[in-house]
Amino acid sequence: MPDKAMRIARSHPPAAGARPVMLAIAGDSAAGKTTLTRGLVEAIGPERCTALCVDDYHRYDREQRLGLPFTPLSPDCNYIDIMEQHLQLLATGQPILKPVYDHATGQLARPEYVEPKQFVIVEGLLPLTSKLSRACFDVSVFLDPPEDIRRGWKIARDCAKRGYREEQVLAELDRREDDSAAYIRPQRRHADIVVRFSPIATRNDPPGTPLSAELLLRPTIRHPALTHVLSDEDHTTMHLKIIRDSDGTPVDCLHVHGHAEAEESRVLEKAIWADLADRREMPEGLGALPDGGRSEPLAITQLILLYHLVAALQG
Amino acid sequence: MPDKAMRIARSHPPAAGARPVMLAIAGDSAAGKTTLTRGLVEAIGPERCTALCVDDYHRYDREQRLGLPFTPLSPDCNYIDIMEQHLQLLATGQPILKPVYDHATGQLARPEYVEPKQFVIVEGLLPLTSKLSRACFDVSVFLDPPEDIRRGWKIARDCAKRGYREEQVLAELDRREDDSAAYIRPQRRHADIVVRFSPIATRNDPPGTPLSAELLLRPTIRHPALTHVLSDEDHTTMHLKIIRDSDGTPVDCLHVHGHAEAEESRVLEKAIWADLADRREMPEGLGALPDGGRSEPLAITQLILLYHLVAALQG
Numbered sequence: 090m091p092d093k094a095m096r097i098a099r100s101h102p103p104a105a106g107a108r109p110v111m112l113a114i115a116g117d118s119a120a121g122k123t124t125l126t127r128g129l130v131e132a133i134g135p136e137r138c139t140a141l142c143v144d145d146y147h148r149y150d151r152e153q154r155l156g157l158p159f160t161p162l163s164p165d166c167n168y169i170d171i172m173e174q175h176l177q178l179l180a181t182g183q184p185i186l187k188p189v190y191d192h193a194t195g196q197l198a199r200p201e202y203v204e205p206k207q208f209v210i211v212e213g214l215l216p217l218t219s220k221l222s223r224a225c226f227d228v229s230v231f232l233d234p235p236e237d238i239r240r241g242w243k244i245a246r247d248c249a250k251r252g253y254r255e256e257q258v259l260a261e262l263d264r265r266e267d268d269s270a271a272y273i274r275p276q277r278r279h280a281d282i283v284v285r286f287s288p289i290a291t292r293n294d295p296p297g298t299p300l301s302a303e304l305l306l307r308p309t310i311r312h313p314a315l316t317h318v319l320s321d322e323d324h325t326t327m328h329l330k331i332i333r334d335s336d337g338t339p340v341d342c343l344h345v346h347g348h349a350e351a352e353e354s355r356v357l358e359k360a361i362w363a364d365l366a367d368r369r370e371m372p373e374g375l376g377a378l379p380d381g382g383r384s385e386p387l388a389i390t391q392l393i394l395l396y397h398l399v400a401a402l403q404g
Numbered sequence: 405m406p407d408k409a410m411r412i413a414r415s416h417p418p419a420a421g422a423r424p425v426m427l428a429i430a431g432d433s434a435a436g437k438t439t440l441t442r443g444l445v446e447a448i449g450p451e452r453c454t455a456l457c458v459d460d461y462h463r464y465d466r467e468q469r470l471g472l473p474f475t476p477l478s479p480d481c482n483y484i485d486i487m488e489q490h491l492q493l494l495a496t497g498q499p500i501l502k503p504v505y506d507h508a509t510g511q512l513a514r515p516e517y518v519e520p521k522q523f524v525i526v527e528g529l530l531p532l533t534s535k536l537s538r539a540c541f542d543v544s545v546f547l548d549p550p551e552d553i554r555r556g557w558k559i560a561r562d563c564a565k566r567g568y569r570e571e572q573v574l575a576e577l578d579r580r581e582d583d584s585a586a587y588i589r590p591q592r593r594h595a596d597i598v599v600r601f602s603p604i605a606t607r608n609d610p611p612g613t614p615l616s617a618e619l620l621l622r623p624t625i626r627h628p629a630l631t632h633v634l635s636d637e638d639h640t641t642m643h644l645k646i647i648r649d650s651d652g653t654p655v656d657c658l659h660v661h662g663h664a665e666a667e668e669s670r671v672l673e674k675a676i677w678a679d680l681a682d683r684r685e686m687p688e689g690l691g692a693l694p695d696g697g698r699s700e701p702l703a704i705t706q707l708i709l710l711y712h713l714v715a716a717l718q719g
Contacts, residue, residue: 172516
């Protein structure tokens with residue numbers, strides 16, 4: 090089904106199910122997709138939100154991949170057509186039988202029945218890889234941490250949770266580099282929002298300072314009006330300015346420093362939320378880090394995504 | 405998607421794939437579905453024909469079913485919504501990732517990528533169970549052998565090929581009887597063609613005589629014109645007459661006796677095939693039985709189904 094047909098199908102949903110709001114969170118391995126998703130599901134409530142990872146559409150299991158020239162990052166290694174189909178089904182309110190890849194055994198296992206709730210958050214390596222897959226989303230995010238930060242996160246996670254040694258993870262990162270460049274990073278230019286958590290290059294913050302967030306807000310969707318709270322030069326920890334992205338296109342860049350104060354961040358949060366037509370209560374408890382800490386930049390990022398989810402629901 | 409929407413979608417197929425011709429072969433366990441399907445695939449050629457069984461949409465594996473009150477024949481025991489969805493996808497020329505149930509282990513396994521070719525033959529217990537599933541087919545068949553014949557076939561197969569003892573198979577047949585009556589047999593009235601292979605009740609044919617075939621040809625699709633070859637009373641082994649089905653509706657009943665001569669059957673075969681607008685070569689080698697023998701009634705049955713497949717392709 091071409092892009093246009095998908096858009097027509099979504100605006101005229103079948104009787105089968107109400108049309109959910111669809112959010113994509115794309116990015117490379119260990120870019121922070123699951124942390125971001127988890128916070129959103131907690132804020133929305135799991136009873137209203139379906140979260141799924143689309144990295145299980147493998148054409149081959151681990152053993153079959155041994156003799157093959159590509160990594161799991163390559164679309165050739167995945168049933169992208171089935172992923173597109175499943176995204177279309179979810180976007181039109183229908184259930185799917187999602188394939189399941191078992192990371193422990195490297196085998197494809199019993200598929201899983203997934204029904205779309207009011208909100209569907211789709212995270213993965215390749216959810217924005219094709220025009221058809223992109224047409225299924227109301228809002229799309231690409232997580233774009235600096236490569237050295239991402240490598241550090243991947244080593245920490247894969248050694249702690251998946252039983253690998255550091256040199257194994259580094260070798261795998263090198264092996265995947267070509268496919269990352271060819272297939273993962275090009276999705277960045279298709280995202281409505283690009284999120285980069287990183288230390289500030291020009292500062293020497295002490296270790297343990299939360300990472301800053303740089304959010305590129307592309308004019309492909311309507312973002313909350315923030316100039317009235319951020320035009321003021323008094324803000325030292327939060328900025329909004331128009332910049333040219335690396336491809337020359339204009340984009341709003343929202344910067345929230347890691348050492349932003351909760352009070353200052355609260356002003357911005359209120360401005361974001363106030364822009365919704367339906368003044369529902371602002372979600373609490375945002376910005377929770379996996380280590381138990383709290384990050385203002387993560388809280389602001391989550392709130393902007395929640396803003397877009399609620400705004401899309403309001404139509 | 406409602407029935408009507410499915411019909412519209414099929415008559416205006418998306419650019420993604422050409423619309424295949426869809427044939428359903430429904431019937432209870434050991435009713436002869438696989439034998440009939442195999443002959444059709446051989447006649448068409450596997451390069452032009454996708455055959456699949458839709459009995460793998462189990463909601464529970466064998467272990468999970470132990471504590472549950474229904475058999476695998478019950479729609480409640482299956483993801484019928486996903487089966488319907490997959491039939492719709494195939495009918496509109498799109499691939500599916502079909503679930504796979506492993507009869508040896510009783511577990512749900514790695515799903516299988518299935519692409520529709522020019523013809524798609526769908527056999528199974530419940531392909532005609534819902535209005536939506538039925539709307540996906542150009543032609544539908546229900547296999548309706550007398551219950552004692554089917555029980556004999558099931559015992560022979562399950563003991564020889566699936567490692568069960570006769571008393572186990574008989575107990576399973578009894579356990580399934582209520583669900584057979586409730587869910588399998590009601591599909592009979594929705595089929596375009598009802599096929600009954602059986603011995604002739606009023607004759608005492610010697611053992612080894614091939615079974616006769618009784619084909620109910622419902623006026624829900626346009627059947628080949630056969631009255632000109634079968635009106636003649638000389639035919640002793642083949643008859644065509646209008647009868648009332650058990651629900652009182654009129655239907656053409658084609659009877660081919662097991663002892664029909666190949667020459668006589670050839671006249672009928674030519675009449676069936678001559679009715680196609682496109683006079684392509686008549687397929688050879690029909691009527692092959694699992695034991696290596698040949699059956700004229702099976703050959704006629706297969707040819708009528710092939711007629712409908714080619715006619716549907718011609719639109």
